[in-house]
Amino acid sequence: MGLEYIIMLAVIQGITEFLPISSSAHLILPAQLFGLADQGLAFDVAVHVGTLLAVLFYFRRDFSLLTYGWIRSVRGGRSSQHARLGWALLIGTVPAVLAGLLFNDIIEQHLRSTLVIAATTILFGLLLWVADVGRTERRKNRDMKLRDVLFIGFAQALALIPGTSRSGITITAGLMLGLSRQAAARFSFYLSVPLIMAAGAYKGLELYQQGDNAAWSAVLVGTAVAAVSAYACIHCFLKILDRIGMLPFVIYRLILGAGLLWIYWAL
Numbered sequence: 001m002g003l004e005y006i007i008m009l010a011v012i013q014g015i016t017e018f019l020p021i022s023s024s025a026h027l028i029l030p031a032q033l034f035g036l037a038d039q040g041l042a043f044d045v046a047v048h049v050g051t052l053l054a055v056l057f058y059f060r061r062d063f064s065l066l067t068y069g070w071i072r073s074v075r076g077g078r079s080s081q082h083a084r085l086g087w088a089l090l091i092g093t094v095p096a097v098l099a100g101l102l103f104n105d106i107i108e109q110h111l112r113s114t115l116v117i118a119a120t121t122i123l124f125g126l127l128l129w130v131a132d133v134g135r136t137e138r139r140k141n142r143d144m145k146l147r148d149v150l151f152i153g154f155a156q157a158l159a160l161i162p163g164t165s166r167s168g169i170t171i172t173a174g175l176m177l178g179l180s181r182q183a184a185a186r187f188s189f190y191l192s193v194p195l196i197m198a199a200g201a202y203k204g205l206e207l208y209q210q211g212d213n214a215a216w217s218a219v220l221v222g223t224a225v226a227a228v229s230a231y232a233c234i235h236c237f238l239k240i241l242d243r244i245g246m247l248p249f250v251i252y253r254l255i256l257g258a259g260l261l262w263i264y265w266a267l
Contacts, residue, residue, distance in 0.1 A: 003221070006043070006218050006221050006222055006225075007221070007225050009043070009047065009222070010046075010047050010050065010221070010222040010223075010224075010225035010226040010229065011225060011226075011229045012026045013026075013047035013048075013050070013051060013222075013226045013229075013230075014047070014050060014051060014054065014225065014226040014227070014228065014229025014230035014231075014232075014233060015229050015230070015233045016165075017051045017166075017167070017192070017226075017230055017233075018051075018055070018167050018188075018189060018192070018230060018233050018234050018237060019165075019167060019168075019233060019237060019249065020128055020165050020167050020168030020171055020172075020246065020249045020253075021121075021165055021168065021249055021252060021253060021256070022117075022120075022121060022162070022163050022164060022165035022166075022168065023165070023166070024159075024162045024163070025117045025120075025121060025162050025163040025165075025256075043218060043219060043222050044203060045200055045203045045204050045219075046218075046219040046220070046222040046223040046226070047222050047223065047226040048196055048199060048200045048203070048226075049200055049223050049226075050222065050223040050224065050225065050226025050227035050230060051192075051196060051226050051227070051230040052192075052193065052196045052197065052200065053223075053227045054226070054227045054228075054230035054231040054234065055189055055190075055192055055193055055196075055230065055234065056193065057227075057231065058189075058231055058234050058235065059186075059189065059190065062190070063190075063193070065082045066082040066083070066085045066086040066089075066190075067086065068082070069081070069082030069083035069084075069085075069086060070082070070083050070086030070087065073086075073087070081142050084142070085141065085142075085190070088141075088144060088149045089190055089191055089193065089194055090194060091146070091149050091150065091153065092149045092150070092152055092153035092156065092191050093153065093156075093191065093194040093195050093198065094153060095150070095153040095154045095156065095157040096153065096156045096157040096159070096160065096195055097195070097198050098157075099157040099160055100157075100160055100198075100199070100202075103160065104160075107160055107161065107162075111161055111162060112162050114260055114263065114264045115260075115261075115264050116161065116162060116163060117162050117163035117260060118163070118257045118258075118260035118261045118264060119163070119257070120161055120162065120163035120164045121163045121253050121256055121257035121260065122253065122254060122257035122258070124158075124163070124164050124165060124168055124169055124172070124253075125168075125249070125250045125252075125253030125254055125257065126250070126254075127169075127172055128168055128171070128172045128175075128246050128249070128250055128253075129246060129247065129250040131171075131172045131173075131175040131176045131246075132175055132181070132245055132246035132247070132250075134175075134176075135175045135178070135179075135180075135181070136178045137178070137179070137180040137181070138178045139177065139178040139179050139180075139183070140179070140180070140183050141179070141183050141186065141187050144177070144179075144187075148177050151173055151177065152170050152173040152174060152177070152187070152191070153191075155169045155170055155172065155173035156169060156170050156173075156191060156195065166188075166192065166195070167185075167188050167189070167192070168249070168253075170184075170187070170188040170191055171184045171185055171188050171246075174187055174188065181241050181242055181245070181246075182238065182241060182242065185237065185238060185241055186238075189234060
């Protein structure tokens with residue numbers, strides 16, 4: 001891969017991982033629509049590591065508190081708000097991990113297509129709009145119960161379908177549960193950490209088993225660019241979220257989905 005292509009894919013991953021517009025769709029489409037080479041497993045792992053580093057660094061204080069609280073609770077100490085959040089992230093990740101293990105081959109073989117991406121981009125974009133318009137903003141993350149965490153967790157599992165958007169579907173679920181935009185977005189970002197870790201470990205193991213002779217310069221550049229772009233994306237998204245809401249992202253998804261349908265039928 002050329003340097004320009006590496007940077008382009010890393011920026012796409014960094015930005016779309018946390019915006020409600022689907023990172024998988026935007027990484028699949030360049031190869032399918034323009035005949036570009038697949039980025040390879042090593043690069044895929046690299047950009048996931050980059051986005052993981054970004055969210056961990058941006059929320060470093062929150063994660064240090066919830067990690068400390070969770071460890072205390074495991075050791076039998078007093079449960080705290082941060083400990084409960086730590087458990088919520090672990091529990092909320094289980095549905096997506098199980099779904100990935102059970103349905104990964106089916107998804108890879110049958111659902112990574114332009115038509116599927118177009119359909120899910122439009123469908124879940126409209127669902128995001130409905131959830132945002134009907135939001136009540138009466139609850140915060142600390143108010144969530146086990147059933148709420150599982151609801152968001154099962155919603156996250158749907159993001160295995162390309163075009164759904166992990167952040168989009170989890171924010172949608174949070175808004176439907178009465179969370180504020182900020183609370184829904186932050187929980188979505190927190191919830192990305194264990195899932196990205198699990199996906200990175202799975203892909204890393206697959207890479208090790210394949211004995212992939214990776215171009216490590218591309219891997220390092222991809223990691224760094226994805227980390228910087230993801231950090232900037234998180235910061236800007238949280239700053240403007242309450243002012244612009246979800247409508248711009250919904251409009252983008254509808255335009256993208258319509259364009260993909262046109263391309264699909266034209267081809």
